[in-house]
Amino acid sequence: MTPAMIMTMIVLVFVICLFVFEWVRVDVVGIMMMVLLPLIGLVTPKEAFVGLSSNAVCSIIAVIIIGAGLDKTGVMNKVARPILALAGKSENRVILLIAGTVGLISSMMQNIGAAALFLPVTQRISKRLGIPTSRILMPMAFCAIIGGTITLVGASPTILLNDLMVLGGQKLEPFGLFTQTPIGVCLLLTALVYFIIFGKLILPESTGKFGKGASEMLIREYQGVNNIVELHVPEGTGRGGILDDLNIRPKFLVTVIGISSPSARTTNHVPHSHEEIASNDDIAVVGKKENIDQLAKEYGWVIKDSLETFAESLANTNSGMAETVVSPRSELIGKTLNEVDFKELFALNPLVLFKDNKKFYSGLTNIKLAMGDTLLLQGPWEKFHILKNRPQPRALIFASPLEGEILRPTKAILAVTWLAIALIQIIFFKVQLSVALMSGALGMIITGVLTIDEAYSSVDWMTVFLLAGLIPLGIAFEKTGTAAFIAQAVLQLVGHPSPIVLLGVIGIMTSFFTLVISNVGATVLLVPLCMNMAVMAGGDPRMAALVVGLSASNTFVLPTHQVNALVMRPGGYKTLDYAKAGVIMTVLFLVVELTVIYFFYGIG
Known part of the structure; x- marks a missing residue:
């Protein structure tokens, strides 16, 4: 040697x-x-x-x-x-x-x-x-x-x-x-x-x-929201009615975060208090297990073994929870969530209000907000990102890591097209692998599938x-x-x-x-x-x-x-x-x- x-x-x-x-x-x-x-x-x-x-x-x-x-x-x-x-x-x-x-x-x-x-x-x-x-x-x-x-x-x-x-x-x-x-x-x-x-x-x-997400950490911290469950309202035996009249949140400390109505063929992920629950509806709720069990027993609703109707929309890849704080110049200061029609404005479900060292699981929509109050919200990640990207002054500041992202489904055809173009170059025209693939990547950037910053950050x-x-x-x-x-x-x-x-x-x-x-x-x-x-x-x-x-x-x-x-x-x-x-x-x-x-x- x-x-x-x-x-x-x-x-x-x-x-x-x-x-x-x-x-x-x-x-x-x-x-x-x-x-x-x-x-x-x-x-x-x-x-x-x-x-x-x-x-x-x-x-x-x-x-x-x-x-x-x-x-x-x-x-x-x-x-x-x-x-x-x-x-x-x-x-x-x-x-x-x-x-x-x-x-x-x-x-x-x-x-x-x-x-x-x-x-x-x-x-x-x-x-x-x-x-x-x-x-x-x-x-x-x-x-x-x-x-x-x-x-x-x-x-x-x-x-x-x-x-x-x-x-x-x-x-x-x-x-x-x-x-x-x-x-x-x-x-x-x-x-x-x-x-x-x-x-x-x-x-x-x-x-x-990726480990455990922010939602899992928040669920551990806020013990009253540690279960997301889907229930079914049986025809004939299940109680229905206007959501506000059912008193679900005040009586059971459970929040309704989704109503799916087969008869009306609608699914609402931010239900308002004036909406109605009818027979054969499926309902998604958040709360303690024992409280949800009590709700189902009293109203004759059936607890499903797992999410079915809401399996896709409430999957942790598509929605979750985030902790937000009322900012110093927020438009919410001095107003209640009902007064600003919070759900209509942000398309998010308020779950808990943390104010003056107290956690409010019920009645929080009628409490006047002050600077520094903390709101635990639930909803699609896309809505959270829209809220975060609102121009200054922002109504809410995020106190927990924000997961998910704003998807661009309108660009899906372009993304698949550029992948196909890269593969065609490799298979049929014998273009070198790196050149063919880089042309596909460049095409995605030029046509707005990804920004150049997103492209850089995606690379390991x-x-x-x-x-x-x-x-x-x-x-x-x-x-x-x-x-x-x-x-x-x-x-x-x-x-x-x-x-x-x-x-x-x-x-x-x-x-x-x-x-x-x-x-x-x-x-x-x-x-x-x-x-x-x-x-x-x-x-x-x-x-x-x-x-x-x-x-x-x-x-x-x-x-x-x-x-x-x-x-x-x-x-x-x-x-x-x-x-x-x-x-x-x-x-x-x-x-x-x-x-x-x-x-x-x-x-x-």
């Missing part, structure tokens, strides 16, 4: 230690590589920063912006609905549907694109069902990576195979689009079964970047710098000859094994290299070496090349693959979380891959 090779190996061990022990954040590790490698002469200064302009990193930036545009226009809400309908509240069914869908999609498009597009969907579903994001994102990421093995065009390494299969100056018989499909399908099914059976043991319980820059910093480390491995040295040493060490044992060694070696250098770099390096070794061992060089191409996707132990890096922060993962789930997945990948090849591809 040369001094440069030894130094490269030392840097690799140093990086692995930083990942494992987490002395610094992973993106800082990437920045350290961009500085350290040129200082010790393993790469040039230009090579040290080439990762920031690489096809992979630019593609990630673009596809995240595209995903944010689809989310901002409500397209991802529509994608989430059928998944929620099929999955119910089952964590396993959610994992199967999301991870399986992403795996199949990534068989025909780049896995990072499939994962990034489904990232906002997964986060919404996770929040809606109360399932920690960390329980869903890692299975989705692993299946996105594995999905690329289903077809020849699913991942960059297999796309390159036919061009690399040259032996003795002669091109070998090329692989077809679906040559590897039996292997890829078995790998994807194995991953899904793995997470369904062992998910609760290997997946972390952390909730990730930790992911960008992590990957950009690892690319020069891969360059150092190849440039110093370290990768070739290790590969040749391993192949010489195994001698002349049987063809299937040789393929196992090739799979293990490729899996290791893809953790430290790019999967494309590992493929370009190993395909010629492994094909020659297969010929010497009396094996099939095409199968050796195929194992290299497939095993280049076997990269789960560290967050070095771009898909794993993408979900790291949203899932709240640590490096050890990847190692915990990834080691077993790596072994399963190799076992299934070699087993299918042994029985279905005539390798003995």
Whole structure:
């Protein structure tokens, strides 16, 4: 080994230690590589920063912006609905549907694109069902990576195979689009079964970047609003009448926040006191459980097991609670909520008034407001954002974090159009991935799907710098000859094994290299070496090349693959979380891959 090779190996061990022990954040590790490698002469200064302009990193930036545009226009809400309908509240069914869908999609498009597009969907579903994001994102990421093995065009390494299969100056018989499909399908099914059976043991319980929202914190603080329940008014036995006459709030300290009338075909999420409740209506209320039980018993209403009619509108992704304070120059000072017709003015439901160190759950609409009074409000997030963006002087100042956002459903067609334009360039015109995706992202910005500030803020820059910093480390491995040295040493060490044992060694070696250098770099390096070794061992060089191409996707132990890096922060993962789930997945990948090849591809 040369001094440069030894130094490269030392840097690799140093990086692995930083990942494992987490002395610094992973993106800082990437920045350290961009500085350290040129200082010790393993790469040039230009090579040290080439990762920031690489096809992979630019593609990630673009596809995240595209995903944010689809989310901002409500397209991802529509994608989430059928998944929620099929999955119910089952964590396993959610994992199967999301991870399986992403795996199949990534068989025909780049896995990072499939994962990034489904990232906002997964986060919404996770929040809606109360399932920690960390329980869903890692299975989705692993299946996105594995999905690329289903077809020849699913991942960059297999796309390159036919061009690399040259032996003795002669091109070998090329692989077809679906040559590897039996292997890829078995790998994807194995991953899904793995997470369904062992998910609760290997997946972390952390909730990730989004965690519990402000509404949950407010519910804990205001004990009188700790339940949102849907009730039904049975025909004949249920009491109806004008909301004000029913005295629901004064008598039970329960607030009605929604009335749905099938007969009138109307649903009101900000009901006024003069509105009527009739037979067969569905009602959404907020209050203590025992108070709601008493209300239902006395009026003959039926408590539903879960939200049905209001499931979508009252989902925590669409509505919630916020704490507001009457501002010094507020138009509300000296007036009651009834006098200003608060519900008509702001389209929000007042739940609690905190005044003079007392909490008023009843009669609050008739109390004159003063500067500094606190109102707990409930309603759609969009209405809260409209209130927050009102021109000065603002009537209310927000005292709690504001969730949700103002969606732009009128731009949904534009968002889908720009996604389609990007995909058409990739599939039919063979435009480079980063250029095609960036054109889609730019189109969304120019046509107002996203503002430029929203586009910048949507990008997870930790992911960008992590990957950009690892690319020069891969360059150092190849440039110093370290990768070739290790590969040749391993192949010489195994001698002349049987063809299937040789393929196992090739799979293990490729899996290791893809953790430290790019999967494309590992493929370009190993395909010629492994094909020659297969010929010497009396094996099939095409199968050796195929194992290299497939095993280049076997990269789960560290967050070095771009898909794993993408979900790291949203899932709240640590490096050890990847190692915990990834080691077993790596072994399963190799076992299934070699087993299918042994029985279905005539390798003995």
